[in-house]
Amino acid sequence: MTLQRKITYRMYPNASELDALERWRGLHCRVTNTLIEEHRRRHEAGEKAYSFSAMCKDLTAWRGYVDALRDLNAQSLQVTAKRVALSFDAFFRRLKSGDAPGYPRFKALQRFGGWGYKTYGDGWKLLQPEGQHGKVRLSGIGTIRIRGKGRFSGTPKTAEVMCKGGTWTLSVTYEVAQEALSRQRGSEAAAFDWGLDKLLTIAKADGTLEPVDNPRWLKSKLDAIKALQRTVSAEEAKAQLGLAADAPLKKGQRLPVTAKLKRLYAQVRALHGKVARQRHDFYHKLTAELVKRFAFLGTEALAVNNMSCAPKAKHDPDQPGAFLPNGAAAKAGLNRSILDAAPSMLLGMLRAKAAEAASVFALADTRKVKPTQRCHRCGALVKKELNDRVHRCACGCECDRDENAAKTLLRWMLEGDFWPGTGQTGSAFMAEWPSETPPIAG
Numbered sequence: 001m002t003l004q005r006k007i008t009y010r011m012y013p014n015a016s017e018l019d020a021l022e023r024w025r026g027l028h029c030r031v032t033n034t035l036i037e038e039h040r041r042r043h044e045a046g047e048k049a050y051s052f053s054a055m056c057k058d059l060t061a062w063r064g065y066v067d068a069l070r071d072l073n074a075q076s077l078q079v080t081a082k083r084v085a086l087s088f089d090a091f092f093r094r095l096k097s098g099d100a101p102g103y104p105r106f107k108a109l110q111r112f113g114g115w116g117y118k119t120y121g122d123g124w125k126l127l128q129p130e131g132q133h134g135k136v137r138l139s140g141i142g143t144i145r146i147r148g149k150g151r152f153s154g155t156p157k158t159a160e161v162m163c164k165g166g167t168w169t170l171s172v173t174y175e176v177a178q179e180a181l182s183r184q185r186g187s188e189a190a191a192f193d194w195g196l197d198k199l200l201t202i203a204k205a206d207g208t209l210e211p212v213d214n215p216r217w218l219k220s221k222l223d224a225i226k227a228l229q230r231t232v233s234a235e236e237a238k239a240q241l242g243l244a245a246d247a248p249l250k251k252g253q254r255l256p257v258t259a260k261l262k263r264l265y266a267q268v269r270a271l272h273g274k275v276a277r278q279r280h281d282f283y284h285k286l287t288a289e290l291v292k293r294f295a296f297l298g299t300e301a302l303a304v305n306n307m308s309c310a311p312k313a314k315h316d317p318d319q320p321g322a323f324l325p326n327g328a329a330a331k332a333g334l335n336r337s338i339l340d341a342a343p344s345m346l347l348g349m350l351r352a353k354a355a356e357a358a359s360v361f362a363l364a365d366t367r368k369v370k371p372t373q374r375c376h377r378c379g380a381l382v383k384k385e386l387n388d389r390v391h392r393c394a395c396g397c398e399c400d401r402d403e404n405a406a407k408t409l410l411r412w413m414l415e416g417d418f419w420p421g422t423g424q425t426g427s428a429f430m431a432e433w434p435s436e437t438p439p440i441a442g
């Protein structure tokens, strides 16, 4: 049995390598936009959709007469075409199902991520002891110093070169034998609820609670981003003033980007990148620690996509064409916090690590178990609004909302059938557990 695992290395290009990386990124961005344009043209002319094989054929032809493209790795161009194909597949799928999807957009160079390689040895090669710091040779670009390591060794398969917030990374997917990934299995059992104020509230099988707070640096970094954003806004206002006295920008007219603004934008991008990297690192350490301690872990499967999508526009029935306030501003703030907490990243890491330790990671169906509403003591549903922080049940149970949710999830995981009418049980997971497991304290 083999599993796929990614290691992301930070790249340290020298000046000429950086030039080449930027040039390649620009070319891949232009290829992407050219392919999108041809897609649109065909779609608008009612022609047959632009298939992946047709794109690859065109790419081969373009390479014949565009010198710049000839330097690029042929497979990496196919990977770029594949990405465009996937975004159009999703577009047509949504169109078919009756949605009104937005057309795949042209990509701005500043936001364009990078490119990929699909076969090891074709255009890229690692020069390093496996999983250690070293170098990567990218044909046509150079031999670039990289840093980063994983806790396993494996066979490199595919790679992605990415630029985010001014930092270049190489993300390599390895095929790894399952044995090479095995982790020490914990012995305790617990379930947790995740939140925005408190990252995790862990209810342990011995009856105690353990909160895990968001790290302090996160708060200070977010404050720093906010402060920087204010400077940017002030500078943008100045740029606009210089443009035309108190006149709003006309449609299609763009702010002149001063040298100072350019510098500020780069600072904002760098800070966002730093927060993302630090959080990623923090989550890795936290999830490794949890898996080391707990053989059984449970939480609820959250439909994050539903929680963070934009609220629907509300039409004003009295005034056709006008809109009523729909709480978009309030929701935007909440969205940001949800994204900051990045629960899906946390749960994904836990799932992978629990598999490596062969321990149980159980996800409750939120709609059936309703951990926030359900009383952990008696199982009754107690309706709560988003800002009700306390659980108060007719059975006399009174505790913090997050504590109740975590304890409800724990009971679901350990007892399953205890919950009348939930129709979902955690005990299915328990059946897979080998019988020599020590009994869990109630």
Ligand SMILES: [Zn+2]
Binding pocket: 375, 376, 377, 378, 379, 380, 393, 394, 395, 396, 397
């Ligand atoms: Zn109760």
